[in-house]
Ligand code: B3K
């Protein structure tokens with residue numbers, strides 16, 4: 001699972017577009033240039049002599065001509081920062097091999113050969129965390145997308161599938177546990193305190209799914225019996241001190257295995273499933289066959305150190321990686337342009353799983369919130385790309401919210417249109433038809449068409465066209481129905497000026513504001529640029545409820561009366577539509593206020609309407625508190641930024657922040673009594689009560705509202721919540737409120753939190769994040785001071801993200817009007833790029849939103865991007881993101 005971030009906007013820059021590429025520029029790879037690899041590699045043998053500073057690798061590849069490709073004597077093996085110690089062909093030293101840039105090229109006269117290559121690598125010097133690297137004294141690997149070529153020379157592309165047999169040998173005291181993909185076939189002791197293990201993975205796989213781990217680890221083990229009676233050994237491997245926090249991971253794995261059998265008919269296919277937690281990891285986790293490697297953040301959880309959200313994230317990511325065993329491993333991608341084939345589909349599968357585990361309504365709202373926070377800005381910015389991109393310079397830059405989250409939404413639309421049962425017939429056909437293959441998005445669409453009986457010719461545009469469609473809604477009474485006219489536009493994106501209409505499935509209903517009648521739901525599909533649908537009325541004052549359940553990833557533009565929105569926010573039967581009405585009410589008010597479009601009366605009327613809707617939510621006795629918490633959550637400043645930056649209007653983050661804080665204060669004043677009585681109820685709900693989760697959510701939201709309306713009271717409430725907390729959710733929620741306040745309790749509780757958890761890296765990450773995200777006016781000074789803290793390091797991605805990604809996501813700090821927040825993040829990019837380019841490049845999108853922001857800040861952001869672009873020796877990752885951000 002990737003840890004997605006948020007970027008920004010377009011408009012062509014002819015000067016840059018016309019500039020001749022300098023010779024040092026990394027090449028652009030095009031989807032249309034795909035050709036099959038001329039050789040097959042049916043078997044691969046690897047022998048590792050393991051050491052933290054010196055690891056020797058002997059790779060033996062059985063190669064044969066690929067009859068489906070053009071014949072050639074040249075075998076090109078990809079390498080990255082490698083040199084060959086020896087090259088043998090059929091057991092003899094090769095006379096005819098050359099290096100072509102980073103690649104090794106051999107000439108092979110016959111139809112099949114055995115190619116052996118020896119390399120030596122230094123895992124301790126590998127700070128990129130791609131390939132084989134050292135983390136806390138252990139050795140581990142990360143090969144997706146192109147990390148295997150840092151271990152040995154190999155055709156490192158996803159359509160070359162091979163069966164791997166691996167021998168690992170190393171010092172037993174340092175590496176008592178030796179793990180690899182597949183099954184452990186033999187092991188024993190060697191000379192001079194070494195030991196060895198042999199592993200065989202019977203399932204052919206591409207090199208990106210290879211994994212190896214060697215270290216001092218202990219396992220929390222369990223078993224799972226599959227639907228056909230296979231008994232699978234499950235192990236979650238961690239450092240000994242982390243073992244008490246692994247039960248939730250093991251349980252999550254068992255639940256995922258069961259769910260995938262019941263929901264998609266997918267059964268596990270090996271006798272062993274290993275998960276290893278490592279603390280230095282570029283992303284969330286990795287689905288290597290039979291040996292998943294995880295960021296500790298998505299394995300370790302107990303109530304003292306992890307929040308409710310952390311528990312959910314562990315469950316969701318374990319499920320995601322497990323589901324990849326079929327959607328990704330048994331059927332992999334032909335080339336990296338097809339990434340959404342495995343990622344979009346697997347995200348949908350993990351979302352559906354979590355809906356079943358955690359509750360459908362709240363999970364759906366959370367997923368839409370993530371889409372809007374990360375993907376919508378990406379689709380509206382210079383880094384916009386279709387879910388199946390057409391080109392890249394560095395594929396790591398395309399593990400994006402578009403490929404993952406929009407990819408999931410696109411497949412979800414197919415499911416909505418087909419219905420659950422037919423969709424399942426489509427996925428069954430896909431799994432049957434392409435098992436063992438490296439497939440394409442087109443293969444997936446065709447299988448769904450054939451299996452589910454859908455016609456998806458026009459729908460394929462969702463794979464080709466970038467940009468979030470906007471659907472304009474107008475309505476009029478027509479006889480005994482409501483005539484609704486829908487008009488769609490798909491905005492231009494870099495390289496795509498003109499778009500065709502997309503099929504947009506929308507669940508709709510027409511309620512009546514006067515009688516409160518709830519209309520029957522139906523599914524309509526907008527396929528043209530403009531269409532008119534007549535929907536049945538349920539009473540005299542019709543109110544349209546549209547995109548219920550968020551059936552399509554689009555922006556709905558409608559001009560509903562404020563009273564209609566208040567009505568929907570208080571009474572729509574679709575939980576998402578209810579949430580959406582509340583968001584819309586608030587967004588409209590705040591964007592108008594931040595744009596200077598409201599006079600005093602307008603402001604007062606807006607606040608009154610929001611207060612009324614919020615009162616209905618706070619006092620609704622039928623609502624569970626988890627859903628109440630969602631409805632009470634105000635739109636984020638990022639989402640408001642998006643809403644404000646439409647058409648020719650630019651976003652003003654300063655005005656958005658001030659208006660949002662003022663609205664919070666107004667809600668706190670107006671609903672003081674109601675919020676206090678809600679707080680008094682939820683504060684008494686015990687941790688283990690089934691209603692506890694919702695209660696905890698609501699508790700911290702109320703404290704946050706009071707922080708704006710009555711900071712002194714909020715400080716007392718939050719300090720008390722912190723002191724009395726018997727779990728991390730309450731403790732973190734309270735500390736978040738305190739971090740934004742000017743009160744002695746802030747420093748006291750921050751110190752207490754640090755003292756209590758200083759030996760737990762994941763909780764220390766929270767401690768950094770809480771301060772970097774805070775609403776405190778001195779946040780930037782705090783961040784600079786924290787960078788000097790002894791626990792801060794640039795070499796651990798979790799720590800870097802905990803401080804700087806949090807700060808880049810803190811509008812008040814990042815968008816400081818003097819540009820100092822931009823400079824701070826640009827400095828981070830420049831300092832991190834030589835250490836870990838992949839993580840460095842993830843910070844660029846925050847600066848890339850410059851075209852959609854008011855001119856003073858836009859100029860400052862652009863200047864920082866230009867400063868980065870002038871730096872010598874930029875990585876391919878950062879070069880590509882900065883160039884696109886300036887061109888877009
Ligand atoms: N497939 C991996 C992501 C690899 C990212 C490489 N930069 C994890 C996942 O999506 O499950």
Ligand code: ZN
Pocket residue numbers: 001002320324342343346
């Ligand atoms: Zn994935």
